Amino acid sequence: MISMEGQRILQWLYKNVKNGQPAVTIEEARANIDAMANINAISDDIKIEGIYADCVKCDLVTAPFSQADKYILFLHGGGYCMGSSRTSLKLISQIISVSNCNVISVDYRLAPENPFPSALDDAVTAYSWLLSQGVSSKNIIIIGESAGGGLAVSLMLHLRDNCISLPSGAVLLSPWTDLVETGDSFRTCAETDPYYNSKSYDRKTAKMYSCNEDLSNPLISPLYANLQNLPKILIHVGTNDVLFNDSTRIEECLKNAGVEVTLKIWHDMWHVWHVFGERLPEAKQAIDEIGVFIKENLNIY
Structure with missing residues (x-):
């Protein structure tokens, strides 16, 4: 059963997000x-430094206890059209606290100004830059939320x-893996997901990102990709999420491809x-569970 604080947050989201004034322009949506990103303050011991990974703008987020050679490459959400490397700083700071890692949060280019494959190109550049700095791939975890979750798979x-x-x-949080939107939950959870508003910009972002490309392109919608030989993956999704089936179906595809994948379903989230x-x-x-996954895979004790 959902916690009391969860009920309060849910009520606030329904009032201010789902049933609030919908965004009319992409500028308003952004x-x-x-504004949502500024709700939660981060702790004073978290250091944020703007850097460039070659030509890609990023934020290096660290804490005094971060291990020098352990890194997370973080890909934010926002439907490929909104958000930035600082959208989820609170989440990033908490992941650092449970993993003892450094985080490179990628400020990838956004559509419609920069459609596919701009976001993917920037993610590849940032990851390759991290390798060029002497960081072993064995010491890197990729984390993506929402659109960033799909981007993580494409990367x-x-x-x-x-x-x-x-x-x-890799850790995928409510990943958007099917921009064709064939999953049943996009309709069945339309009322239960407080972020979904039928009058908002949400449903337009897939076309903005794909531009003239087929939405079923495997690098746009990894649900349709050959997923063999990918590393271990942890997926988190809530039962009230419009992308619930994007998670359950990608998990099934990953398993069929022989990938070691764990899907954790959180009821009423x-x-x-x-x-x-x-x-x-x-x-x-959920964040504590992510920390366990990261430490086990990066051999952090």
Whole structure:
């Protein structure tokens, strides 16, 4: 059963997000997601430094206890059209606290100004730059939320197909893996997911990102890809998430491809509930589980 704090947050989301004034322009949609990002303050011991991974703008996020050679490459959400490397700083800071890693949060280019494959190109550049700095792929975990979750899979497919060493593992939080939107949950959870508003920009972003490309292109919608030979993957999704089936179906495809994958389903949780950090007990539990996965795969003790 959902916690009391979860019920309060859910009520706030329904009032201010789902039933609030929908975004009319992409600029308004971006402003809304930026405003949401400022709800939770981060702890004073977290250091944020703007850097460039070759030509790609990123944020290096660290703490005094971060191990020098352990890295997370973080890919934010926002439908490929919104958000930035600082959208989920609270979540990033909590992941650092449970993993003792450094984080490279990628500020990849956004559609419609920069459609596919711009985001993928930037993710590849950032990952390759990290390798060029002497960081072993065995010491890297990729984490992606929502669109960033789909992008994380696309990134690993590109690395595999171009003989670039793959990371030790990946964490996908409510990943958007099917931009064709064939999953039943896109309709069955339309009322239960507080982030979904039929009048918002959400349903337009797939076309903005894909531009003239087929939405079923495996590097746009990795659900349709050959997923063999990818590293260990942890997937988190809530039962009230419109992307619930994007997670369950990609898990099935990964298993069929022989990939070691763990799907954790959180009852009554919505899209990327993790971002509510310490305020939400279910988010704290989920983040702790992510920490265990990272430490096991990066041999952090």
